[in-house]
Amino acid sequence: MKPLKFYLITDTHYFRYSLGAYGEEYEEFMDGEQKCFAETQAINEAAFDYLAGADEADIVLIAGDLSFNGEKESNKAFSALLHDFKEKSGKRVYVVTAGHDFNDNPFCFDENGRGKPEGTKFTELYDLYKDFGYTDAIAFNEKHLSYVAELSEDVRLLVICNDIDGQKHITYDDEFLGWIEAQAKQAQADGKMMIAMEHYPVLPGQPILALIGDARQAEAQKLIDTLADNGVHLVFTGHMHNQSINVTETAKGNKFYDVCTGSAIGCPAYMRLVTVEDENTVDIKSIPIPDFEWDKKGMTGEEYLKAQFDRMIRTLIYRMEHDPEKFMRKVSIKPTPALKKIFPVIGRKLSKMTVGGFGRLLFIRVDPSIKKDLFVDFAVDMARSVFEGNQPYVEGTPGGDALLKLFKKIRPFVKTLKGSQGETLDFYETMKHTVGNYGIDDYNAVLKLS
Ligand SMILES: [Fe+2]
Ligand SMILES: [Fe+2]
Structure with missing residues (x-):
């Protein structure tokens, strides 16, 4: 097969700056935050500028948590940024949406304290992001906003999402696992390699994170078996804003890797350059998120x-x-x-x-x-x-x-x-x-x- 290269970035948490992110209450909120907030528009602009000019690959995957907290203005502006990026660079973009992308209760801050901007409904996500994977898909699961796309002649991408209307981060039910299995089996029948992307880590990023329920996909073993025992041995994830690569083996002896990437807008801020060398070999490289325009008080x-x-x-x-x-x-x-x-x-x-x-x-x-x-x-x-x-x-x-x-x-x-x-x-x-x-x-x- 021909080698395939792509970039992956995740947890972009884009926040439309004009909504407001300043003031006393904002600073108090930021005392407890790992990720940036006011700066995220500037960071994303710098990151996608870099990717537009990066010539190693013409595909970009985004592993979810696209907007800060589901503000409609943020989603609209991020969708516009991606449209602009696609047009300017000619690159293809594949996204998965996640819990932070739809919300009835997003917030912003100004001198009067906490404000409440308009949120995004789950049912609005498809229209916002349809041009980034969904409309090119060869299979589409509407309930789960999940799809299969052909990255190349030889490699298929299975995008799976379990943040659905009214529910977030739930267990994969038998119906959805059945759909996933059917896609994996179809790829095998067609002689294609399949890799996966979902927002939530499937393996704990570090051993201690096994203690925290929110740190990975619920009942992860079911998903691991469904994927790895049907030829999908690699998933790209985000959510925990950490950098990790882990591997496990199913009872049937099939390997399963989880490559979790840090958030674009919080330490450790990295993206990946992935090279699928052949059916059995995938090379992962990490690239720091580029510097961005902001008053950074003399820091990089x-x-x-x-x-x-x-x-x-x-x-x-x-x-x-x-x-x-x-x-x-x-x-x-x-x-x-x-x-x-x-x-x-x-x-x-x-x-x-x-x-x-x-x-x-x-x-x-x-x-x-x-x-x-x-x-x-x-x-x-x-x-x-x-x-x-x-x-x-x-x-x-x-x-x-x-x-x-x-x-x-x-x-x-x-x-x-x-x-x-x-x-x-x-x-x-x-x-x-x-x-x-x-x-x-x-x-x-x-x-x-x-
Ligand atoms: Fe996130
Ligand atoms: Fe998340």
Whole structure:
């Protein structure tokens, strides 16, 4: 077969700037956000300018969460941007819509606080985005806004969506799984290779994310079996705004890869360049989202997005000390009078503590090179790296060794963890592989599909 190349970008979360994203309440909202908001129009314009001039491929896939939160003006403007992009570049665009693209309750901010712009109905999405995959499709599922498109003579793209009218992020039912299976079988019968795209990760991006229900497709195993046992061994996803590449095997011994890409408008902001070399070999490369026009306070685009990510984590730690009730609400802990007294004490101690001091408290020997580092800085970097992928806290590094000693201390008390889909996970292994990447490179990798 002829090799095929395409770009993939996801979670563009385009927000029409003129709706309003400023003011005191806006800043308070942004204290708890990983992604940018006011800046998203500028970032998307820069990203699609780059893609228009990028000459390695003439196909762009977008894996969902196209608009910030389903504002009608944002969807209209993003659709116009994509039409313009198509015309200017001659490239083809394939999208999947997701939970953030239709909403009765979107919001914006100005000097008077929170405003309520008009939302988008699910039934309006087709008209907004029909020129980006749907009208070229060789099969179309209207209820699910799902389709099959021919990327080349040899490769088909299965776009699947389980955010439907009135419901978001639901389990794949037998009827929809039947449709998916029929498309996969048809591709096999026609001698075509098929790859898939859906918004929600099918495999947990990092092991710890298996604990969070929202971090992946509900009852994912059903979908994995349906796809992989019918010849579809690769899915491209987004949603969690993290960079990861994971693989599993079905009971029948078929491999299944999930390539999850970071959001265009939040750290880690990357897109992918994918080369399908042959039926068995797919090469994945990562490209940083280009710099964008904005008052970035002297920072590069990448530094600016990183600063927003860190702001979210630092605010959380700050609130533990100064606003424990808000802190508890954010991390879903029920505030009690006792906890309201305890968290400020913990927060105050942690904010001043060094990594060495933290180690001493738990009788853990810490390498001298990181002893004087502030514990909060260490924690922020570690939390961010779980989303950035290729986590550096592996065995044999000062930070990795300190963390592994910590997990060993906890292990006698917490042997296993319960995954959101009923799995039992080994505590130590889950933590070890969450803070350090020992598996596939999350940025650049060659995947062997069988
Ligand atoms: Fe998203
Ligand atoms: Fe999402």
